[in-house]
Amino acid sequence: MARLNDNYLKLKAGYLFPEISRRVNAFCEASPEGKARLIRCGIGDVTEPLPPVAIAALRGAAEELGSRATFRGYGPEQGYPFLREAIAHGDYQARGVEVHASEIFVSDGSKCDCGNILDILGPDNRTAIPDPVYPVYADTNVMAGRTGAMTDSGACEGLFYLEGNAANGFVPPPPAGEKLDVAYLCFPNNPTGAVATRAQLQAWVDYALANDTLLLFDAAYEAYVQDPALPRSIYEIPGARGCAIEFRSFSKNGGFTGVRCAFTVVPAGLTAAAADGSRVPLHGLWGRRMSTKFNGVSYVVQRAAEALYTEAGRAQTAALVRHYMDNAAILRQALGQAGLTVFGGENAPYVWASTPGGVPSWDFFDRMLREANVVITPGAGFGRAGEGWFRVSAFNSRENVLEVAKRIAELRP
Ligand code: MLT
Numbered sequence: 238m239a240r241l242n243d244n245y246l247k248l249k250a251g252y253l254f255p256e257i258s259r260r261v262n263a264f265c266e267a268s269p270e271g272k273a274r275l276i277r278c279g280i281g282d283v284t285e286p287l288p289p290v291a292i293a294a295l296r297g298a299a300e301e302l303g304s305r306a307t308f309r310g311y312g313p314e315q316g317y318p319f320l321r322e323a324i325a326h327g328d329y330q331a332r333g334v335e336v337h338a339s340e341i342f343v344s345d346g347s348k349c350d351c352g353n354i355l356d357i358l359g360p361d362n363r364t365a366i367p368d369p370v371y372p373v374y375a376d377t378n379v380m381a382g383r384t385g386a387m388t389d390s391g392a393c394e395g396l397f398y399l400e401g402n403a404a405n406g407f408v409p410p411p412p413a414g415e416k417l418d419v420a421y422l423c424f425p426n427n428p429t430g431a432v433a434t435r436a437q438l439q440a441w442v443d444y445a446l447a448n449d450t451l452l453l454f455d456a457a458y459e460a461y462v463q464d465p466a467l468p469r470s471i472y473e474i475p476g477a478r479g480c481a482i483e484f485r486s487f488s489k490n491g492g493f494t495g496v497r498c499a500f501t502v503v504p505a506g507l508t509a510a511a512a513d514g515s516r517v518p519l520h521g522l523w524g525r526r527m528s529t530k531f532n533g534v535s536y537v538v539q540r541a542a543e544a545l546y547t548e549a550g551r552a553q554t555a556a557l558v559r560h561y562m563d564n565a566a567i568l569r570q571a572l573g574q575a576g577l578t579v580f581g582g583e584n585a586p587y588v589w590a591s592t593p594g595g596v597p598s599w600d601f602f603d604r605m606l607r608e609a610n611v612v613i614t615p616g617a618g619f620g621r622a623g624e625g626w627f628r629v630s631a632f633n634s635r636e637n638v639l640e641v642a643k644r645i646a647e648l649r650p
Contacts, residue, residue, distance in 0.1 A: 244382045249391060253372050253618035254280045257602075264606050271610045276637045276644075278568075279612035281427065281586065281630045283492040284637075285560060287541075288553035291491060294544035298537035309536045314528040316343025316500065320539045324500055327546040328485070334472045340504055340520065342527055343542075345497040345534050347457045347486040351421075352377035353530070354453060354482065354501070357522040358509070362418035362451075365397040367409055369428055369616055369623030371455065374421045390621050400622045407431035407580055407589070411444035419451045422471075425458040428619045428628040429589040430565075430581015432467045438474045445480035451509060451519075452481040457499075460490035460558050462584045478504040482519070489586065489632075490554050491545045498534050498542045561586045564638040565631035571642035572629070586631040589616070593648075595625045602627065609644040 257279050265272035301307035315321070321338040329336035344350050351373050360383060366374050375393055378384050385394030392398065397417060401407035407429035411420075422441060424433045433441070445452050452471065459469040471477045483502040487493035503523045508516040534542075544550045565582035572579045572590040582588035592601040598615035605611050605627075614630070616623030631638065 242380070242382075244380050244384075247379050247384070247387050247393075248376060249387060253614070256618070257612065257614065260603070261606065261612055271607070274610040275612065276610065276633070276641055277612040278630045278633060278637075278641055279614045281489070281632050283489065283494050283557075283561075283632050284634055285492060285557055287492050287496070288545065288550060288557065290544040290547055290550040290553055291493075291496070291541040294540040295537050298540035302536065312533040312536055312539070314531055314533050315524060316341065316533065317536070317539050320543045321500075323543045323546040327551075329470065329472065332469075332473075334470055335478065336470075336472055336502055337505070340502050342501045342503065342523060343534050343539060344499050344501060344527075344531070346488070347455065347484045347499040347501075348373050350484050350499060350501045351453070351455060352380075353526065354523075355381045355383065356526050356530075357519060358419060358451070359512075363397060363416065364395075365399050365412070365417045365420040366620075367421065367423060367426070368398040368400050368621060369407075369619030369626070370401075370421070370423055371427045372619060374423075374453075374455075375620070391617070392621055398620070398622075401426070401429060401431065402622060403578065403580070408433045408437050410437070411441055416448050417450045419453065420445070421453045421455065423455040423457075424468075425461055425585035425587075426581075427455075427458065427585075428581075428587050428614065428616065428623065429626075430583070430585030430587040431589075432462060432464075432584045435466070435468050435474065438468055438471060438477075442471070442474045442476045442480060446476050449510075450480065451507075452477070454481050454483045456483055457486040458489055458585050458587075459485065460554065461562060461586050463562065464584055467584060472502070472504075478506060480507070482507065487542050487545065490558060491542065491550075492557055493538075493542070496538055496541060498538050560635070561631045564633060564635065567638050567642050568629050568631055571645045575645050575648065581628075582631065588629045588631065589626055590629065592616075592625055592627055598624055598627050605648075609641075609648060611641050611644055 321341045325338040399409035401409050454471040462469045471481045486499040503520045511517050568588045569582040578591040580589040598617045602615040614628040616626030
């Protein structure tokens with residue numbers, strides 16, 4: 238008898254975005270007029286074409302594969318040196334941050350990396366997850382059997398929640414008097430768009446060093462940080478190399494959501510405790526995991542990612558980011574003018590707003606779908622503390638965003 242992984246049965250029935258798709262599809266079937274007007278500001282998926290440098294690099298690399306002299310089969314599991322060097326230099330060293338090419342592991346997505354990292358961590362860690370946050374952290378812990386049951390309110394027994402709210406600006410501080418083994422942090426935050434200041438991140442790093450906590454820092458949206466005083470990498474914070482792993486992605490800066498390329502940084506000196514109490518470097522374990530379960534990102538895609546670091550590539554990705562940030566400003570203004578409390582959208586491509594009159598966020602989702610024919614993401618999908626809030630994604634065409642702003646203004650009170 239084949240037994241299934243019972244942990245999957247603890248999960249809420251659907252992952253957030255498939256549940257949104259289910260409701261949207263049902264609405265479109267029932268209302269052809271609504272379907273024709275539908276604008277999707279739900280999932281944070283890019284809409285604008287790939288930067289021309291990436292297209293040229295994809296073409297060039299494909300040509301190379303067409304010739305015996307330049308053909309390539311399996312690449313290094315950790316990524317080609319040309320990309321690891323470009324990342325280490327372009328994203329870190331050029332900004333005065335210590336990260337070496339050998340510490341970078343190229344992958345096909347941050348979602349995968351955030352889930353896969355549990356492979357190298359023990360089953361009994363006391364793990365903290367921000368609330369609200371990207372649902373992948375909690376769900377992958379459930380799948381890996383690191384939690385108890387999921388309660389009706391959507392909380393997982395066994396996880397420690399770091400509550401973000403309007404009072405703390407959706408940047409939860411390290412918990413006083415609590416000892417955590419692992420803590421996920423996500424800045425710029427998905428879904429709230431909040432960004433921790435240098436002092437707030439330093440407090441987390443100090444806490445982690447004092448409590449032997451491993452920080453899992455998701456920086457997938459770092460390219461959207463506009464304020465030069467805000468940190469874009471955890472490694473800008475003194476001490477972080479001794480307590481943090483960082484996840485980054487080309488999805489949101491280079492528009493690679495469909496191309497697939499990301500990377501994880503595991504500093505050489507970062508260790509965790511083995512059962513016998515000895516300290517073991519996580520770098521070697523992650524390398525072992527990657528070479529056993531992964532065969533690397535395709536050569537053509539890595540060449541495309543490398544192209545983003547050229548001068549032209551930087552200008553083109555900056556233009557993409559500008560486009561989405563200008564959208565975010567339009568959405569922020571529209572939601573504010575509608576009398577809602579608004580966070581995010583200034584250093585992140587997500588705008589986070591209170592539901593009118595505090596109605597439950599799935600109810601407001603349904604209302605926006607029916608009345609405005611706009612897809613948003615209900616805050617409750619990101620955790621209990623997201624109830625009463627919703628997220629609007631700025632990843633869209635300008636035309637659509639202006640139309641969404643108009644429809645928000647027209648919503649009946
Ligand atoms: C989101 O909408 O939260 C993102 O698309 C999630 C992701 O990048 O996987």
